[in-house]
Amino acid sequence: MYMTQATPLTSSTLEQFAAQVPVPGYDRAAVSVGIVHFGVGGFHRAHEAMYLDRLMNQGEALDWGICGVGVLAGDKRMEEVLSSQDGLYTLIAKHPDGTLEPRVIGSIVRYLFAPEDPEAVLDVLTDERTKIVSLTVTEGGYNFNPVTGEFDETNPGVAADLAPGALPSTVFGFVVEALRRRRASGTAPFAVMSCDNIQGNGAVARSMFSAFADLKDTELGKWLRTEVAFPNSMVDRITPVTAEHDRALLAERYGINDQWPVVCEPFTQWVLEDHFPGGRPRWEDAGVQVVTDVEPYELMKLRLLNASHQAMCYSGYLTGYRYAHEVAADPVFVEFLLRYMRTEASPTLAEVPGVDLAAYQQTLLERFANPEVRDTVARLCAESSDRIPKWLVPVIRANLATGGDIACSATVVASWARYAEGVDEQGGDIVIVDRLRDELMDLARKQRSRPLAFLENPELFGDLAADERFAAAYLDALASFHEVGARRTLEKINTAG
DSSP states (O other): OHHHHSEEOOGGGHHHHTTTSOOOOSOGGGOOEEEEEEOOSHHHHHTHHHHHHHHHHTTOOTTOEEEEEEOSGGGHHHHHHHHHTTTOEEEEEEOTTSOEEEEEEOOEEEEEEGGGOHHHHHHHHHSTTOOEEEEOOTGGGGOBOTTTOOBOTTOHHHHHHHSTTOOOOSHHHHHHHHHHHHHHHTOOOOEEEEOSSOTTHHHHHHHHHHHHHHHHOHHHHHHHHHHSOOOOEEEEOOOOOOOHHHHHHHHHHHOEEOSSOEEEOSOOEEEEEOOOTTOOOOGGGGTOEEESOOHHHHHHIIIIIIHHHHHHHHHHHHHTOOBHHHHTTOHHHHHHHHHHIIIIIGGGOOOOTTOOHHHHHHHHHHHHTOTTTOOBHHHHHTTGGGTHHHHTHHHHHHHHHHTOOOHHHHHHHHHHHHHTTSBOTTSOBOOOOOTTHHHHHHHHHHTTTSTTTTTOOHHHHTTGGGOHHHHHHHHHHHHHHHHHOHHHHHHHHHHOO
16 A cells, blocks of 8 residues: 555655655766676665765765676566666664654666676776776675685586686676776776675685686786785674565655665764775765774674674573564673673774774664664574684684683673574574584584583684683583573673672
């Protein structure tokens, strides 16, 4: 019903919404493409595209419009929606008090579905006006072996792109072929800007794209390594999946029929390495932190925000909570999170320029507690084998080396081990989502009789099981999870000396 009553969002209907929803205040017909983006999803539209729209509303960056590209079959739906809406969509920031802050974003001015016209994608990539190619393709999109870190040339899509004379079908094929053509024509290369939540994302992108180029042409690989910029970045904004009620609310409250709006939290952060030989938008004018070294900010986020998500999710799920804001409303969990952040994570961090870590920690707790975002605990628990080793294990190792506290970290690892048993404290089945699901559940089933079974996994934990101090803390926590449950275990940690 609401879809027929509301007005479809298009360039011709924008003015109808302007009285109650901010809309682009710039002439979108004057915007030209300067950035090609692979992986147009919710996060990109709540983050990079939003920052560019903010700049354009200030009268800047009209030559830095975005051309989105989809390479996966599932991207066809995005092409259909954005094409029908002239690239427009509504971004809705949800505040903790229920206030909605919608605005229409106009920085995406073109979208190409690569499987239908690969040459059109190559044309825009080789256009000299394209100075940046940005990526949100998820960690898996970088195609590296999770154990060795090496590029996986056996991937079927990659293998097809490596065949002589093949038209590209993957992001690797398109980017490297475009760079080859630009090199051949004497056109300067574009910068490749990863916006994915990966530590050293620019360095990872350089390594993977160079490895693909090596397989095509070793000289091209060498040139790419030395001539193409891959700036690092740290990105942060919770952007849950758009739900049907979000579309309905937008239609009913604002009269906008938007087929694919984006919802997000009010908080947003982007720390970007200033390494763009061909030029870039003045993102700092839109609130981006443009710096020479991203690493301090990156480690801050990984060890405080990301690792804190793991500190709350397994115990939270076992206790019976299903949304992050429910966990963050429980004072026992809040105290545990603060204890982890203050006594274990923060001591492992170097100074972060311009950041008050104590204030940052409070901001994280406020973000976790936002009931409007409705971030699920199950999402936070997913793919833990890709998260714990990168986010929490480095904290553990740093504190073991200095004699620092490890009680909270050991408890988090034990909570994961207990969660991996696949049954919560109410007797309900847990759906484990992880690339190592079967292996993890098998180890967890053995830990009742062999308590260190889960920790004795070198792929995930190295030699932590052999460290007497850590193993003792881990075994104490695991036994407590089995004997008194998750919430009581956290209470015991909170009251320890």
